[in-house]
Each structure stands twice: as structure tokens, then as C-alpha cells.
Amino acid sequence: MTANGPLSGKNILVTRGGKDGEKLAAQIEALGGTPFVVPMVAFRAYADPSAPVFLRKLPAYDWVVFTSKNGVRYFLEACSRAGIACEHLNINWAAVGKKTAACMEQSGLKVSFAPGKFTAKDFAREFMRSGHRAGRVLLPKGNLAGTEIADFLRKSGIIAEEWIIYETYMPEGAKEKLARLLGRETIDFALFLSPSAFRHFKGALEENGIDIAGLSTRIAVIGPSTRQAVEKAGSRAAVCPDEYTVGAMLGALCDFVRLEEK
Template structure:
């Protein structure tokens, strides 16, 4: 082990969805870590019963708030699937986090507002403080996303419509993979990037009757995910102040670097 490679001999379980884990895994491996990749959540397009209304009113919104990279991708996917042109969008965009804003830019739109901290709680706080103002807002989201931002907008007298554009599910084929891994391999760190990944992890472990987790260190991308992990009694000392996968990888590296000092 060297200061540049503090994760040598450390086994890191990555539960991030397929297609979203590449750069995170690269940083862990560059620091010497051994990655075990078991995606515990997956996403698919969702046909919201209100989506025709949302589409018809698309040109009436002055802001669209996107809370995740998935929200961006599936919002534009639903527009395409429903035959709606992007040119019908007259609204400005707000995005939670630089990663979400970067994905939005790939579709040709700029995020004109990003909260100081990359979380719905921070956005709701800034709405209450008057930092963000709008007349009518659309919030494309996943089926498990909280209603916190919409409620904060409504309390301040703004119109807020939510549109479920994707749903989260547990890829069943990964369940056996996870249990086999926990029973046969040493795991030094379990990483979680959403509350649903924590719940799916526990579901697989409980169904298999596996109790091999012990005092494994858990790393969570942000406080909402950490709260869910804490609820299940995990040891969760790693949670970065900036809620991105890059910051999570850096926090894991710092944690083990300090252990060796």
C-alpha cells in the first residue's frame, strides 16, 4: 500500500446501476481497490397517467426542475416516445448537481439554477428563502422520488406539477450474484448511491438468510442514503459533503489513507 494507492487489498462492492458506475469504478481501481460490481437498481421508462396533460401544458411552464441524471434521460426519452419536439420547451431549467447539469447540456439545454448543495432538501431550503422563484414548474422524476421540492414550491404560492417519467426496480438476476459474493468474498466497503439500493441489498440478504456483513464499512453518496443505511444498523462513516460519485470515491480513498497514517 502507498499513499497514492491506499485501497490496495481492499474489496469494494459497487451497487450503482449499469451505465452509471464507470468513472466511479475507474477511480477506485486507480487507487488500488478490487471492485465487485453488483448493480442493485435498474430503471425503465414509465407511462404516467397524467403525462398527456403534462405534455399538452409543456409550453406553459417557466421552469423545469430535474433532480437526477435519470430524470434528464427519461424526460427526453418520454418526449421522444410521445412524438414531442424539444423545441416546444420554452422553460428554463434547474438541476440538482453538476452531474445532472452536465447530462442536461448533452441534450442542448443549460441549467440556469443549481442549488448550493446537491440535494432536494437544500433546494427546498432555497425556495423557502426566496432564492428560487417561478410561476409554474414541471418536475420530471422517478416513482420513488420524494415530493419535497413540489411541496416547498406550493407553500410559496407557485404551481408545481410532477411527472413520473421512470421507475426504479430490483434486477432479480443480481440477487443471487450478491448473496454468493457476500458468502464467498471478503468485502471491506459497501457503497450505496440511493436509498432504494440499500433496501434492495437488505431484501436480498434477508431472503437468503445471510448474516455475513459484520462490521463492513458502508459508504453513502449523501445524507438521505446514509439515513436509510443507518436505519438498517450499518456502520456508515463515509458520506461526502458533495453528493456526487466522484466525491464518494474520493471520500473512500481519504478514509483508508487516514487509517494508515
């Protein structure tokens, strides 16, 4: 921990688990903060009965569009189980977000298109303006992901099919762990990387008889959809950077703390 870092003296809740949560906690410590990791979301493969159909039709798609690293991971796992080597398919691969694109490249999928901005709406608009040809598009996605890209493509005359490849759920014991943490620590900031993480957090509070409006904890988020979920619940995101990355969120959080302490 950096004793005199910009987040020195701040208790910060990390709601992402796994290696991503560990990495975020380490970054917070390097900035002087004290992280508390209580994952509000976890992911697992979704048993879609239509999976064999999507896999069989895979060579017929002009584009496959990924909106998250989890989409890439579970798609590739499904293809591997079916004996399909994706890197050898004559398909164009597209990504929403830098992390998604990096995950694809690391997995051997060459990204042919990625929007300048990181939202689904931006992707759809930029893709249509780019002049890329697409007759049939596949979107492997999570069970809670929106339909903006598919809807926009369909309105443009493109066949867009959505494959639910993974699902998001609340980790076992998370509600109890959160209640114990809030009972013994004052949390200055809670970080949310997705709308589902915030909704699970709010639900856990309610089940433990805690009113989110009564918490002194400020909220930091990534992306407009997460901010909208917070606002819909009657709360406010104190930190929401223009760039939808963890690095940008931490930078904005440090700036917020500096201004507050002036």
C-alpha cells in the same frame, strides 16, 4: 490496477450498474482496489397514464426541475416520442446536482438555476431566495423520489406538479449474485449512491438469511438521504462526504483507509 494505491488490498462492492457502475469500478481499480459490481438498482420508463396531459401542458410551465440524470433521460425520451423539441420551448430549466446539470447541458437544455448544495431541501430554499418568478413548475422524477421540492414550492403559493417518469427496480438475478459473492469474498466496503440501492441490498441479505449487523463490510454513501436509510436500518455509514458526488465519496474513502491504517 495500481498495486500501491490508497485502496490497495481492499475489496469493494459497487451497487450501481450500467456505464456509471463500470466507470466507478475503473476508478476503484485505478486507486488500487478490487471492485465487484453487483447492481442493486436498475431503471426503466414508467407508464404514467397522465403522461399525455403533462406533455400537452408542457408549454404552460415556467420551470421544469430535474433532480437526477435519469429524470432528464426519460423526460427527453417521452418528449421525443411525442415529437416535442424541448430546446425550442420557452421554459426555464433547473437542476439539482452537478451530474444532473451536466446531463441537461449535454442534451441541449440550458440550466437557468442550480443550487449551491445538492439536496432537494437546499434547492427549494435557494430557489425561493433567488428571486426567480414561477407560477407553474413541473418536476419529472422517479417513483421513489421524495416530495420535498414540490411541497416547499406549494407552500410558497406555486403550482408544482410531479410527473413520475421512471421507476427503480431490483435487477433480475441480483440477489443470487450478491449471495454468491459474499459466500466467496470478504468485502471491505460497499458503496451506495442512493437509498433504494441500500434498501435493495438489505432486502437481498435478508432473503438469503444474512444479518447485515453480522457483516464486517463498512458502508460508504453519497448524500444525507442515503445515510439516513442506512441509519434507519440500524447500520452506520463509515464514509459520507460533504459533497454529494462519486469523486468526493472515493476521496473520502481513501482518506478513511489511510487513517485506519496509520
